[in-house]
Amino acid sequence: MKMKTYILRTAAALTILLSLQSCEDAINLDPISDIGADGFYSNTQEVNLAVIGIYNSLHLKQLDEWVVTELRSDNTQLSFDNSQNANVPYRQLDRFVSNPLNEFTASYWRASYKTIGLSNNVLANLDAVTDAELGLQYEGEARFLRAHSMFNLVRLYGGIFIVTEPIAPQEARNLERKSIEEAYAVIIEDLEFAYNNLPESYGSDQIGRATKWAAGVELGKALLTQKTAASTTRAEIVLRDVVQMSGGRLLPNYEDVFDTNNEYNDEIFFAVRYQSGLVGLGSPFANLFAPLQSENNVVFGGGDEFNIPTGDFETLYSSNDPRADVNLAFSWVDSRNNVNMERFVTKYNGNFNNVDDAPNDWVISRYADAILLLAEAINENNGAPTPEAIGYLNDVRNRANQGDIPDAQVDSFFDFKLALEEERRKEFAFENHRWFDLLRTNRAVTVMNNHFATDFQYNDPDQPFFNTPPIQPFQTLLPIPQYEIDLNPSVAQNVGY
Known part of the structure; x- marks a missing residue:
């Protein structure tokens, strides 16, 4: 396998340090973990190492992301070959019977705020960077990674704590959840900054760092999820720029996108990087x-x-x-x-x-995502599919040997939405997109209730303890972890929990 790049090799050197820090976090019950600055930042090199540390923190967050996203979708489920008392925290999320004590609901929340806290530490210490252009890059990276975590949090939990600077544990105990709208304002501001200030590319020794185009895909998706007339219009503009100007492309063969000897290829905009070898x-x-x-x-x-x-x-x-x-x-x-x-x-x-x-790297965004999101934005803004939007859908289909979609399947606004939904499910299977796609299109309750009604595993008369009734809209959000409420009883729990 080819040698991994500088950012990942540097992350390996930081792993011991961050592992020790993680051990401290495990016994620290302060809300949002240790998000105060530690006086480490005194020069450009140290700030750069701190930025690499943010990337490295994505491993902890990614570890459980499939549990709170893919496992809650109709893409995957927990094995039914074991008893009702086995793997209960997974089963709770699979069947939408989670509670505030669920370990994955808590661990993903903690890991996300870990990334946010590390990002805030970098942002508070950019004065140590003497090169103005490099300072803008580091700020863009930190704000992109902070926004990525906040975007996932707000979609999964609803209103969240908005933390944009290092704070002391006592301050953290007194935080209040902010509205979804307030969270999106911060997320989009961060992503706009990253989109306007990150480099379009890096040298071969810096591959893996977030680019303008990675920020653009995330920004387009956040704007589409926000779902206002202005945000959808802006999403189309940004995504068109990514598609037309990034140099990204669909690789001829789908399997090559995920080849470990072909990582960060022309289709990939951003990925969480991994390296074997102990x-x-x-x-x-x-x-x-x-x-x-x-x-x-x-x-x-x-x-x-x-x-x-x-x-x-x-x-x-x-x-x-x-x-x-x-x-x-x-x-x-x-x-x-x-x-x-x-x-x-x-x-x-x-x-x-x-x-x-x-x-194997875990791909977060790629060109196929960008063109299907652009097709979605065009359909939303026009109230009907256009030849351009249908063309992007067909590009993905044709790479998979499926040919152009029949006109009758995309002759209306809603038909095109359903065609995009199905194609995205096939294209991004097991990449943690499906649940977020269903939330963005307001189809989560309908799709999951059909899934629970028709999948035999949830209706087996010989295993009635796995039977799953229809879900209610409140269940599309996860509960706020109980430890946050124990530390600050004024924190409101999500309705229904």
Whole structure:
């Protein structure tokens, strides 16, 4: 495998330091963890190391993101081959019966504020950077990474704490949740700054840092999610700029996008980076998602059988769609040549020799996302699909050997929305997009209730304890972690919890 770039190698050097800091966080029950500055920043090199530390913190956040997004969608579910008392925190989120004590609801919240806190520390110490252009870059990176965390938080939890500067623990205890609208104002301001000030590209030794185009895709998605006439108009402008000016493109072969020997290719705008080799930066997802008791027959060390593709994927892809083989498998062969008919995610299976140490990056945004978001913005702004919007949809379909979509399937505003929804599900399977897509289009309750009504696993008369009734709109939000409310009883819990 080719050598990873400077940003990831530097992150490896920071892992020991941040691991020690994480151990301290684990016993620190102050809300939002330790988000005060520590006096480390005295020159440009130290600020740069601090920026790298923000990127490194994404590993902690990414670890549980699939649990609070993909597992709550109709894309994946927890294995039903174990008892009702096994893996309860996962099962709660899968079946929308979570509560404020759920460990993943809490850990994702903590990890996100860890990233926000590290970003704020950098932003408060930019005076140490003597090069003005470099200072703007570091500010853009920190604000992009802060906005990325806040954007996910507000979509998952609703109103959140808005923290834009380092604060002391006592101040943190007295914070109040702000409205969704106030959160979006900060998110969009941060992303606009990053979009206008980050470099369009970096040298080969700096690949992995956020670019103008990574910020543009995130900004376009945030504006579309905000869903006002002005924000949707702005989203189209930004996304058109990304599509036309970034130099991004669809690779001819879908599988090449995720090839570990082809990372940060022309289709990828931003990814959370991983590196195998026992340097503390390996990816755990291959082992988390591989079949239980598969030993070394699927990936080294076997799997935990989490995040199982739902039965829908048996028929979702056509027989000639190459995305199916990249994203999942429907069986595996054990050491006795027995075929085990079990679905599992394969998208993050690389070559590695230690458990939880795969080399596969987790892609956050790519060109396919940009053109499908642009098609969505055009449809929203015009009240009907246009040839341009349909063309972007067909570009993605044709890369997957599906041909142009029949006119009858996209002859109205809503038909086109449904066609985009289906294509995005196929294209971004298991990339943590599906739940956010359903939230953005206000389809989450409808889609999930149909899923729970039709998927046999949630209606098995022999396992009635897994039966799942229709969800209510309040359940699309996660509860605020109980420890936050215990520390500050004035913090309002989400309705229904």
